[in-house]
Amino acid sequence: MEKEEYFKPSVTVDTIIFTIRDSEVENYRKLPEKKFQILLVKRSQEPYKDKWSLPGTFVGKEERFEEAVNRCLEEKANVKNIYLEQLYSWGEPSRDPRGRVISTSYMGLVDSNEIKIKAGKNVEDVEWFTIKLNTLKETNKENKDGYYKTEDIQILLEGKNKVLKSKVRVVKELVNGNLIIYTQILKSDLAFDHAKVLIYAIERLKNKVEYTTIAFNLMPKTFTLTQLQQVYEILLDKPLLKANFRRKIADMVIETDGQEENAGHRPSKLYKFNTNWQPHVF
Amino acid sequence: MEKEEYFKPSVTVDTIIFTIRDSEVENYRKLPEKKFQILLVKRSQEPYKDKWSLPGTFVGKEERFEEAVNRCLEEKANVKNIYLEQLYSWGEPSRDPRGRVISTSYMGLVDSNEIKIKAGKNVEDVEWFTIKLNTLKETNKENKDGYYKTEDIQILLEGKNKVLKSKVRVVKELVNGNLIIYTQILKSDLAFDHAKVLIYAIERLKNKVEYTTIAFNLMPKTFTLTQLQQVYEILLDKPLLKANFRRKIADMVIETDGQEENAGHRPSKLYKFNTNWQPHVF
């Protein structure tokens, strides 16, 4: 906090908005599968003109971060009133070709039926992309002081008639007993370092699903327990046993008197979130 | 990411460095108690001249955040080579009287014997302060959609011949099932919004102690299990049962052939951190 010989960078916010959406059903009996999606906008200006990117904006002079996020989402994509949390601030000097731009990223979660996106200001197009991650290669060096693991991940983002492909290397390094995780972009169809931000956000979401009720932000007001389980399965990326899942989330939901009908099988009860749920006391 | 009509704020990094230090012992048999401490510097310039604050600096033109943190710590306090992690970015328009200054805060942990602090550039003094937190008042309103809880916390920071007093209100609000936590400063002897940052850092540290090995960054290379337990107890702010604690951390440590002697009681084995420890698989 010395004399003002220091320079001033630009500051932006970027938001990763996730949702989960139903696929089409082939069979009147079968339940729809779930797709894990992210909202991207197509840039209409340099840099990265015509590339898809996370919705972001410069932060205004008297504007808080969250205000900038909400303004940006409403202006560019017609998205309002969603769950938001700050993720991380990215400060690499070279991350933006225009010069030094620092970006604070936020994660947003929304029920896929809640909003109708619409391309807005400075944006050519807005679209939901389905996220698919494939592990391509893993390495693992162990030494006496820890280890050095890499995982190459292919990120496929499927939009209408197009697929964006990126490839990142996630490095997990144990240094003095501290797990350090960072991501290198090997190739990316996304603008800026947004592939890295995406990976970071998915990791955070996965973690928080286990010990918070964050997943309920992806659900409609009422839902069946199987729908909820599908959301957990897609986020955790593994199948869960029905009986055990239901016991685990029993306290987090309240039965309503609604029912899902016309399904070709026994109708399921509709539940709502128990807003008074708290993690177990100790 | 429109035309550059946007203004540019200044960007700083601030670091909360924690350590744990032994108190004096009264009795040759007794073990020393532990004190939980934070490193503060005394500001030599406006704003907040002569106030104690977290060590911080403006981020240089071509400098990464972590580089700025390390430069600042070395220049101002002679601290190098410590564990660091990014915490949060604070962007309130009014948080700095000089104008819009955005601050990204980092948490640092260090073994109290590892470093010798020394006042440096633009700093009048550097000192370790012992942290004591007292809950003054709690309120709790429940309603059908969640709750609104406040906790007024007195922060006492005890340095040589002085005590810095602050008072904050931590608000935990359940909104649409999402727990939102924020802090209001009611009164603070610290510069800027640093009381808020301190509370945030303590909360993060407490959380991570439970499911990572972060606490080992506060330990010397070898240590007794009782010393380790003391550190856990002071961070979690509750007593732990010895037998159970030892079973819990058994995998995280490796016995060495050293012993603690001259203690007036049975000598205790010295352990070191098991750098290859990983959270349990599933």
Next chain:
DNA sequence: TCAAAAGTGTTGGACCTACACCCATGT
């Protein structure tokens, strides 16, 4: 009738809590 999903019960094992107890040391 039957495919599909809704919904519940049981069992064995892992882990956690609380407490009790014995051991080794320096003065």
Next chain:
DNA sequence: ACATGGGTGTAGGTCCAACACTTTTGA
């Protein structure tokens, strides 16, 4: 001898994974 902490064993309860089984519906 004894205060102090080092170190370990065990009983009871809780939680969780895995699996099996019954129920209900629409075509």
